[in-house]
Amino acid sequence: MNDVWETVTPVEHALLICAQEASGILAYVEADIDDGEDYEPVDLVSGVLSLVDRGWVHVHRIEPWTAPDGRRGADYGPPIPRAEIPSVLEDPATWDEPHDSSWLGAITLSFTDAWRELHRRR
Numbered sequence: 736m737n738d739v740w741e742t743v744t745p746v747e748h749a750l751l752i753c754a755q756e757a758s759g760i761l762a763y764v765e766a767d768i769d770d771g772e773d774y775e776p777v778d779l780v781s782g783v784l785s786l787v788d789r790g791w792v793h794v795h796r797i798e799p800w801t802a803p804d805g806r807r808g809a810d811y812g813p814p815i816p817r818a819e820i821p822s823v824l825e826d827p828a829t830w831d832e833p834h835d836s837s838w839l840g841a842i843t844l845s846f847t848d849a850w851r852e853l854h855r856r857r
Contacts, residue, residue, distance in 0.1 A: 754844035
């Protein structure tokens with residue numbers, strides 16, 4: 736198989752980097768898009784949907800989490816169903832940096848088992 740990184744658009748590439756980074760909320764994905772690339776917010780939405788449709792990423796909200804010892808933190812919520820993703824991403828707040836430095840409710844991506852398997856075969 737061709738190197739998958741050669742088959743994605745610059746926007747999809749930035750989104751895959753977002754999924755790879757532990758702190759990769761969508762508000763920060765624009766920093767990973769090449770400076771010379773022209774894109775519109777609709778490109779970001781279609782890029783997310785393209786990666787979901789290929790089975791490479793899940794879309795999540797960051798949710799509160801409590802450790803067994805009572806410490807509070809944050810973790811990925813369950814994957815957002817494909818049918819709901821377009822309406823979730825239409826909200827401009829999805830792409831804005833959190834105002835209170837809390838990522839709770841922010842949208843992020845994670846790799847799927849299909850993505851991991853793709854890279855094991857290389």
